[in-house]
Amino acid sequence: MNKMNTKKAQIFSMDLVFGIIIFILILLLFLGFFLFGSITKNIKTYDYEMDYLFMNMEKNVGQLNDAMIFIHGSRIDAARLRTFTNAYEDKSIDDFVIGYVGAARGIGLDPAAYDVCLYFTDNDASIISLAPSGIKYLGNVTEGTCNSVINQGKNPCDGYEEAISMFKPVLMDVGNSDINRIVQMNLVVCKK
Amino acid sequence: MKKGQVFTLDVLIAIVIIIIGIAILFYLYPTKDTNYYNTERMSEDVISVLQETKLSDICVNPGNTTSHGCRCQHYNTVQQLVCDESLINKDADILSFMTELIETRRVPSNMIHDMIKEIFVEKGVIDEKRFGFAIIYTKPTNNLTERGYTYELYNTETP
Numbered sequence: 035m036n037k038m039n040t041k042k043a044q045i046f047s048m049d050l051v052f053g054i055i056i057f058i059l060i061l062l063l064f065l066g067f068f069l070f071g072s073i074t075k076n077i078k079t080y081d082y083e084m085d086y087l088f089m090n091m092e093k094n095v096g097q098l099n100d101a102m103i104f105i106h107g108s109r110i111d112a113a114r115l116r117t118f119t120n121a122y123e124d125k126s127i128d129d130f131v132i133g134y135v136g137a138a139r140g141i142g143l144d145p146a147a148y149d150v151c152l153y154f155t156d157n158d159a160s161i162i163s164l165a166p167s168g169i170k171y172l173g174n175v176t177e178g179t180c181n182s183v184i185n186q187g188k189n190p191c192d193g194y195e196e197a198i199s200m201f202k203p204v205l206m207d208v209g210n211s212d213i214n215r216i217v218q219m220n221l222v223v224c225k226k
Numbered sequence: 227m228k229k230g231q232v233f234t235l236d237v238l239i240a241i242v243i244i245i246i247g248i249a250i251l252f253y254l255y256p257t258k259d260t261n262y263y264n265t266e267r268m269s270e271d272v273i274s275v276l277q278e279t280k281l282s283d284i285c286v287n288p289g290n291t292t293s294h295g296c297r298c299q300h301y302n303t304v305q306q307l308v309c310d311e312s313l314i315n316k317d318a319d320i321l322s323f324m325t326e327l328i329e330t331r332r333v334p335s336n337m338i339h340d341m342i343k344e345i346f347v348e349k350g351v352i353d354e355k356r357f358g359f360a361i362i363y364t365k366p367t368n369n370l371t372e373r374g375y376t377y378e379l380y381n382t383e384t385p
Binding site for chain 1 (some may be wrong): 285
């Protein structure tokens with residue numbers, strides 16, 4: 035009887051020890067996985083160049099010919115934006131390489147590492163058409179032009195490592211005080 | 227209680243504990259969130275657009291009454307303030323205009339609050355569900371003859 039009780043106690047102890055070991059192992063595994071994931075995520079989000087995106091875009095657009103310089107500070111010239119859109123409708127906004135500053139790109143980001151979509155959100159949350167063709171989004175992503183991808187209801191940054199959304203309040207200046215209004219200029223940056 | 231029941235109960239308790247543990251971990255460390263918003267420059271951007279937008283950019287005939295053709299098509303509250311003959315600087319930008327309103331004490335401060343709310347919040351330029359913001363007006367002390375003061379013109383947290 036005494037021998038049987040000892041055996042039973044051993045089984046319980048073994049079971050308890052195994053249970054605790056397995057629980058601790060799984061706990062450590064998940065803790066490690068999530069903590070490590072969280073740390074790498076924080077490092078990834080600290081992209082200081084993101085702070086200068088709009089500034090770089092303005093600087094680089096300023097090197098184009100006068101009719102296409104659509105941004106000046108917080109003011110968007112709608113007519114020039116239309117000209118710019120017509121010129122870069124089917125291209126990536128990283129395509130407008132600025133000649134005399136070497137390989138500097140339109141948006142100030144390395145096209146090998148990032149794709150970018152540019153668009154403007156109106157006061158009623160609709161997206162503003164940039165040209166008579168009805169195009170609303172400028173830029174290219176892996177699946178095609180931002181315009182075609184977003185119009186299909188897809189996330190332009192699908193399949194990318196990160197999506198970074200940025201906006202800036204700007205005056206959409208159409209040259210008529212009855213129509214001018216402050217809107218949102220948006221950049222969606224897809225990091226490869 | 228039989229040995230089999232004890233083991234089954236043991237397994238069930240272990241599974242429940244593991245599930246609770248995993249749920250807590252998922253709550254504390256959510257999986258890859260791919261949408262990040264950089265808000266570092268937002269305050270500068272808000273001030274810049276107020277500074278670079280003239281009243282005449284968004285209003286027709288500022289400084290006149292509405293019966294004399296003054297109107298701000300997209301902004302009703304701005305129109306109430308701008309379409310007033312007591313407006314001193316008709317060529318002002320929105321930021322200077324706000325300063326004029328504060329310094330002349332021509333309108334109650336809640337009108338300035340409503341104007342900021344109309345331009346940025348009601349028109350969907352800044353989504354208050356996602357981003358809170360405040361605009362503070364500070365007047366520094368002037369040569370000991372005049373005391374400085376601070377106005378909170380707008381604050382998302384203040385109803």
